[in-house]
Amino acid sequence: MFQCLQAGIHHEWDEETHQRKQQREEMLSQETPQQLQELEQETQKPGTEEPDFYWEAWIFAAMVIWWFCIVAGVLIVHYFSRKSHDPDRNGESENNSSGDEEQNLAYRSQVVNDLVDDLLCAIREHLPKSFYAVLQTAMKVGSVFEGWDPHEDDAVYQMLVPLKPPCGYTFHLELGSTEDIPERNFSVRVQLECTCTTEQPSKERLCLLHNPEKNLSRNEHLSLLNTLCTRSYLDIHKTALWFQKQVRSAWVLVPQSHHYNMVVLPSSCSCKLRLTSSSMRSLLVEVLFGVQQGDSDIFLSSQSSETAFNPSTMWLESYAVAEFKFFRNMALRVPYNSIHLKCLQIFARIVVGTCYSTYTMKTIVMHLLTTIPLSGWCRRHFLLRLMDIMGCLCCCLENARLNHFFFGNENVPEEIILPPALRTAKPFNLFQHIEEDPDTQAEALGQYHFLLERLQMLLFYGH
């Protein structure tokens, strides 16, 4: 099992760590807490090497979880059934089961999907042809559509609308500072393109580059540059405001306007909609904008970095489409009732308020999904997989290294289309800040125990 982890996260194991790993594997194969204790005692014998804090952390984690397995195994087995019969969930029927929840999620997802599709159709029909960015079919992204969002009722359904240049224009992606990897950023320069030879000239469609004075729609052809750009670069804030205006105009044209009250919420980099049904249930929808890199699943996204102020012409590289595709494809291959999303949901819930991000946990789960045999994600291996995730996190903290899933990772499934440069890139360390600062590492390791306690609480008491 841990060989898989090792392969998945590309650890640089030294000899000492290797020996410990072997002990660890032997220990796990025996599956008795007594041996866990013995092994821990051995590491603390006088005269042996100085006890390693990180190793202790791992032992501690393994012991607690394993003891938990033995003492409270029955409770854990019933974790799902208890959750599924909680009468308060969603304020709906007393017999609300996990199946019902999944159906609700599927229903709401379909509502959001249809709504965004209908809005895009209505907007496209009422825009002057070809003079604004062309809105492509919206794509599902984010934790709700991937099926592990921990927020339940206040979940935000995110959809990414790819933008293509209209006829007569091209988008040139200009890479910004490469030091910001993995949040690489780009500027999208909008240029006029010669269409003299690529289409039949007509009065309405003369080449904008070579016949600007003859083009009757010259004012219109400036629309893209004037409305959506700043100094010829596609502007996120302007694009968001323009789209919000289009949505307000198009709302009365879509059938959903008879069933929902819609409010456009303030946002400078997306279009956030709150829909309220007649029964006062709310849906939060966020439409993001994207520019595709070639024909790959990697986009530039309008979603700004939460931690930094970015110019409105800076588009961040986003892996959201590739990640959604990854989870969608995994869902077809894992066993029935696979617990991989449940595991991720649990960790997304318990890392709140800690120094670990949900993206860290998501990355670990994605690595494990491509290294552990998929049959191992069935319900009866629930605890083992939770242990794997905790163990993997501990190893990553210990080594100050967690590789980004899409950078130079040969385990990325082939159906995920990556730009060639990304497939061959050097692995990128998401824990670079930990690697560079021992204090940060110590703090992160300190919070590991806290995370473990939270996991126990959640499994025992459900909160």
Ligand SMILES: [Zn+2]
């Ligand atoms: Zn031309």
